[in-house]
Amino acid sequence: MKFKTDRDAKLGYWLILPTVVAISTLIFYPVFYNLWLSMQEVNMNPIQPNTFVGLAHFIDILTDLDFWISFRTSLIFTITTVIGTTVLGLAVALLLNRDFPGRSVIRGVILLPYVTPVISAVFGWKYLFNPVFGQANYFLVDILHLFPQHINWIESPAFAIYAVIIFNIWRNFPFAFLMILAELQSISASLYEAAEVDGASAWQKFKHITLPELKFVLGALVILRTIWNFYKFSEVYLLSASVNVLPVYIYEKAFASYDFGQAAAISAILFIFVLGFIMFYVKKVLEW
Amino acid sequence: MRKKLFLFILVSFLLVGLSTSILAKTTVEYWTTQTEEDRVEVINNLIDRFEAENPNYEINLVTVQENDIPTKLVAGMAAGRLPEIVEMGAEVILKMGAEGMISKADVNTVIDKIGSNDFFKGSLKMLASPDSGYYGVPFHGWVQGIWYREDLFKEKGLKPPTNWNNIIKAAETFNNPAEQKYGIVIGTNKDAYTRQTFTQYALANNARIFSEDGKIIFNSPAMIETLDFYNRLAQFTPPGPNGWRDARDLYLAGRVPMMMYSTYIMDDIGLEATAYQGEKGSIVANLVDKTAFANKMTQKSDSVFGQIMGLTFIKGNKDDQMEGARLFAEFLLSGDNYIDFLHMAPGGMNPVRSSIAENSHYLDNNVLEVWGEKAGEIAGGLDSIGKFGYVAGKVFPEIGNITSQFIVGQTIMKMTENGWTAEKAAEWGQKEMEEAIE
Known part of the structure; x- marks a missing residue:
């Protein structure tokens, strides 16, 4: 490749300069700073210098059992919530894609979980699942007698992961719903009419018309939600400190153990992992 | 005409710039763990009173949840933006002291100015530095x-x-x-x-x-x-x-x-x-x-068991800011200002100055009256607190x-x-x- 130097090209360089500067300062600088940090023993006192430790942090992390436990928790959380939000969003979108009185009101109401500030939603759920006063325990234990005694759904490490998954699906399915509904409305009715003439069942229409038409929006939803949820911190940590997904693990390394270098190394590992996943997914699943 | 207008605008800009630089106040950042709304209101009232008495200073209040303190401190350290004065638990103050972040000279100046004899001995012990002097000024305790x-x-x-x-x-x-x-x-x-x-x-x-x-x-x-x-x-x-x-x-x-x-x-x-x-x-x-x-x-x-909350000063800030921080600490610990502060959680916050503990104005409070003599006995515990970080007179x-x-x-x-x-x-x-x- 050769750089053009004529007048038009020079003007062109000037025009793209702001973008280049913005991307370099906002994206490249933090990424490289993070990589640099991951090879340092960071000193908390800004006056004292850091020490270079090479790949020591990476070796420490990859041989640390806690990291792999967190990694597993993150995978479970991401896979279940991605499937959950997409399937629930799809189901609700299909249900609400037909005409009935009050449809627009219902569609608006469905969006509420997504637009409620996360902290207010979290406090609502905390009371819902409170071990003593909560309605969940009242219903499941006192009325249905499904469990022998009240359970601390939110704080007990054994149950908290379920609470966090359910909360995340509840909160994020409206996004999938919105995207899928928009796509559904653009599918031409004539396709379904033609299928009906051929005697296709409801399932066949769904499988051969709706799903193929939705392929790209579903594919985009899955990859976006995977990226978002793999790095999800707020919704997990605010609801329960007992679910140690990777972002929480990084947070505790950086801010409770004061180990910025290790925390940076973990984010570098995650970055490589997620990048690999995206490249595989885009190529093989989306076939772009 | 245009030239005149331009000149007028230029001059007025200059004047505004000049006057703000003369009126510029020294800003002192104050971190507290009192996050409840009604307590913040009390502190804001005290800040207004302080600023009225000391027009050169402006206090910038930042509230931090107790469990978030380690996080916020690290973030502040990394960014090189730490406050001048903080109100925190004894352990956090000791940790900051051990990292060499605290200006002990300022702490000791304030303690001497108020009079170290007026502080309960138990409260000073909790904030003592391992060698000599103190890492923090005792403020209140539970x-x-x-x-x-x-x-x-x-x-x-x-x-x-x-x-x-x-x-x-x-x-x-x-x-x-x-x-x-x-x-x-x-x-x-x-x-x-x-x-x-x-x-x-x-x-x-x-x-x-x-x-x-x-x-x-x-x-x-x-x-x-x-x-x-x-x-x-x-x-x-x-x-x-x-x-x-x-x-x-x-x-x-x-x-x-x-x-x-x-x-x-x-x-x-x-x-x-x-x-x-x-x-x-x-x-x-x-x-x-x-x-x-x-x-x-x-x-x-x-x-x-209990906790002493102390006030302490962070190194590396400007001299005039540190002076403002010291003045503010003395202000908070004296007379009616101190009593108003303690009354935001009556009984919960106990005075660390013996002269205030016996002050009739301090005892004149609805909640403290309801508890009657019990309140006195409870505050008495403050002098004999034991903690994990203190062994046989040594601080860790x-x-x-x-x-x-x-x-x-x-x-x-x-x-x-x-x-x-x-x-x-x-x-x-x-x-x-x-x-x-x-």
């Missing part, structure tokens, strides 16, 4: 203990919960999970509250985290014995990990007859007996008269690394949530603590 329903204890013929045997016996008697009533609330979560409640049991059993020469001795037989007792007691707590909010809510609602809490509960319990018109929730009627406080726990020895600031990772709370959760034995949990805690202070 005492922790078991708050219990005297009426229900009498009804069942139980003895006050002042030793392990009495405590677990009462907890077992009252525990009735089928009706969502439980024996006691103690900390069983990964938080500061759990370390605080556990400390009192450990110190009563002469179990320590540090030996006199600064080694971690968390796996000592005395500590294992304490962990084991704590685990057995935790059977009678509400399901899952519990924190301070559970203790407070369940006690006020009459679901537990005992819980561990600081003197800050006096405000919550006492309000009902005053002419307070605000939201009360469903609090047990006449709870003040039914409540007693066991602040001393006796097993192998006596233990009292390394405790800050252990508290910031909530290792004590995590150790307890290993037993209560994962079913580990006390021995296994103690070994785990020992290893984590050794790593934390490396």
